[in-house]
Amino acid sequence: MLLIGERINGMFKDIKEAILNKDPAAVEYWAKRQTEKGAHILDVNTGPTVSKEDQPAVMEWLVKAAQAASPLPCCLDSTNPDAIEAGLKVHKGRAMINSTSADQWKMDIYFPMAVKYNAMLIGLAMNEKGVPKSAADRAALAMELIVNADMHGLPMPDLFVDPLALPANVGQDHGPEVIEAIRQIKTLADPPPRTTMGLSNVSQRCAERHLLNRTYMVLCMAAGLDSAIVDVDDELLVDAAAAAEVLLNRDIYCDSFLKTFRQR
Amino acid sequence: MAVTIAKERWTSKVNEMVIGVEPNVVKVGGDSTLPFLHFEGEMPNKPVVALEVWDMEPPDWPAVLTAPFAGVLGDPAAWAKKCVEYGAGLICLRLAATHPDNKDATPEEAAQSALKVAGAVDVPLIVIGSGVEEKDAAVMEKVGEALNGRKCLIGCATVNNYKTITASCMVNGHNIIASSPLDINLAKQLNILITEMNLAADRIAIDPLVGALGYGIEYAYSIMERSRLGALTGDKMLAMPVICFVGQEAWKSKEAKTEDNEEWGAQERRAILWEVVTATSFAQAGGSIFVLRHPESLKQFNTHIAEMMKPNNY
Numbered sequence: 001m002l003l004i005g006e007r008i009n010g011m012f013k014d015i016k017e018a019i020l021n022k023d024p025a026a027v028e029y030w031a032k033r034q035t036e037k038g039a040h041i042l043d044v045n046t047g048p049t050v051s052k053e054d055q056p057a058v059m060e061w062l063v064k065a066a067q068a069a070s071p072l073p074c075c076l077d078s079t080n081p082d083a084i085e086a087g088l089k090v091h092k093g094r095a096m097i098n099s100t101s102a103d104q105w106k107m108d109i110y111f112p113m114a115v116k117y118n119a120m121l122i123g124l125a126m127n128e129k130g131v132p133k134s135a136a137d138r139a140a141l142a143m144e145l146i147v148n149a150d151m152h153g154l155p156m157p158d159l160f161v162d163p164l165a166l167p168a169n170v171g172q173d174h175g176p177e178v179i180e181a182i183r184q185i186k187t188l189a190d191p192p193p194r195t196t197m198g199l200s201n202v203s204q205r206c207a208e209r210h211l212l213n214r215t216y217m218v219l220c221m222a223a224g225l226d227s228a229i230v231d232v233d234d235e236l237l238v239d240a241a242a243a244a245e246v247l248l249n250r251d252i253y254c255d256s257f258l259k260t261f262r263q264r
Numbered sequence: 265m266a267v268t269i270a271k272e273r274w275t276s277k278v279n280e281m282v283i284g285v286e287p288n289v290v291k292v293g294g295d296s297t298l299p300f301l302h303f304e305g306e307m308p309n310k311p312v313v314a315l316e317v318w319d320m321e322p323p324d325w326p327a328v329l330t331a332p333f334a335g336v337l338g339d340p341a342a343w344a345k346k347c348v349e350y351g352a353g354l355i356c357l358r359l360a361a362t363h364p365d366n367k368d369a370t371p372e373e374a375a376q377s378a379l380k381v382a383g384a385v386d387v388p389l390i391v392i393g394s395g396v397e398e399k400d401a402a403v404m405e406k407v408g409e410a411l412n413g414r415k416c417l418i419g420c421a422t423v424n425n426y427k428t429i430t431a432s433c434m435v436n437g438h439n440i441i442a443s444s445p446l447d448i449n450l451a452k453q454l455n456i457l458i459t460e461m462n463l464a465a466d467r468i469a470i471d472p473l474v475g476a477l478g479y480g481i482e483y484a485y486s487i488m489e490r491s492r493l494g495a496l497t498g499d500k501m502l503a504m505p506v507i508c509f510v511g512q513e514a515w516k517s518k519e520a521k522t523e524d525n526e527e528w529g530a531q532e533r534r535a536i537l538w539e540v541v542t543a544t545s546f547a548q549a550g551g552s553i554f555v556l557r558h559p560e561s562l563k564q565f566n567t568h569i570a571e572m573m574k575p576n577n578y
Contacts, residue, residue: 252494252502254452260501
């Protein structure tokens with residue numbers, strides 16, 4: 001289970017201020033902290049306050065600051081392809097692109113970019129029409145992503161399909177559809193693509209957010225979820241991921257399984 | 265019609281361990297695929313054989329096994345030289361005399377025996393105790409010290425005595441054998457405990473306590489296979505080369521101990537076959553170091569391995 005730390009995002013107040021003041025301290029702090037807490041990749045997002053023209057430069061600055069404080073690779077999170085490419089150019093190691101939708105014009109930008117920079121790519125199971133309701137419709141869009149990966153020569157395990165989880169208080173009926181979609185996506189190709197999701201989305205504006213996140217992650221892991229963008233500061237969430245890896249026989253049990261999970 | 269060869273894409277590999285000092289080092293491990301799948305990944309080092317030498321005359325070895333060592337069984341140094349003549353890549357000195365039921369030799373006496381053997385041969389050394397955990401810890405403390413700097417492989421460390429043996433390896437520059445009784449979870453945990461003492465992971469060899477053909481060979485086989493799959497998919501705490509003490513198991517079997525008879529035929533051929541088939545099976549499961557007893561078994565095993573190491577690139 002690859003955990004992508006969500007915290008370096010301009011939506012959070014301290015990161016937003018760091019960007020505005022060009023002070024990398026908060027970025028470095030969260031890069032270090034998330035590394036210690038068991039993240040495998042650091043999500044990096046400029047946030048909504050940065051103007052489109054400034055996004056490439058801010059992304060570049062964020063990636064450099066994060067990688068100065070942590071050996072982990074980054075997940076470059078933006079809707080602006082120029083910002084993503086600016087991040088890829090300065091990134092050390094194998095980056096992850098977050099994300100393309102299943103719209104052909106977007107896939108024609110991001111798949112060649114992923115191949116060019118030897119990066120992994122998150123593909124959202126949605127298009128201009130929005131987020132599909134059923135598992136089958138999500139799987140159909142996942143298939144578009146898979147075909148494009150094949151067409152552009154992106155190795156299938158480097159494609160991470162995100163079936164898009166919605167908040168439990170808004171789209172409750174999406175919950176089981178997403179789980180079923182994960183199960184289906186894992187059967188669409190051999191080797192299959194990997195799967196991911198923005199986990200905290202499932203608990204937006206809900207009570208007991210940590211509990212909802214943890215529980216949903218484990219349910220999805222059982223269906224084949226390979227990674228998620230998460231709050232690694234939630235120690236019990238990381239524990240639950242480690243336990244689920246063991247119980248799903250993905251990781252060989254040993255008494256120190258909580259510790260070894262964090263060491264990878 | 266062209267056949268497409270299915271190839272797995274592994275993300276990790278087995279650690280490479282170096283035993284002995286230049287120019288006589290033996291390297292094991294380093295595999296980035298399942299055994300002998302040369303078309304899929306690298307198998308940079310071939311499986312190696314150590315022949316067993318004891319620090320006392322073995323009381324229960326059958327005549328077909330003592331015959332090749334006639335005249336040297338009471339002298340570990342001469343015995344070790346004989347093994348090298350037979351083609352052993354390493355010597356495995358078993359300090360059986362330290363067992364309280366044998367001679368209860370002291371750690372100091374054991375260290376003397378180890379030094380004699382080390383002085384007699386150029387090949388790298390494996391040194392193991394008598395299997396009494398507490399005594400082995402005391403023995404390996406002294407033996408490790410006596411062999412300082414020779415980069416031996418010493419053991420066998422268990423969950424009960426690993427601390428002293430690990431410390432001896434760290435101070436004196438040796439590699440360690442981590443033993444766990446046919447239990448992959450315990451094997452992994454023991455490796456974690458040893459690395460937590462700051463001994464590098466590439467200085468640990470896993471001893472899964474294999475059984476011989478007909479005596480539970482399949483249990484060890486599947487554990488070795490599973491830990492290799494773990495190693496190849498990134499489990500760092502199972503990415504150690506595996507040592508198989510085949511001789512001690514094969515020569516304990518009824519099939520090896522029963523003398524010539526009409527139904528089963530000649531003992532010598534049968535016993536050697538038992539040892540060789542056990543060893544070659546474990547080579548297929550991913551074993552790297554094979555501790556054998558009979559020189560003819562060593563010859564047959566090496567012939568088999570030479571054939572298996574030929575490239576099979578499709």
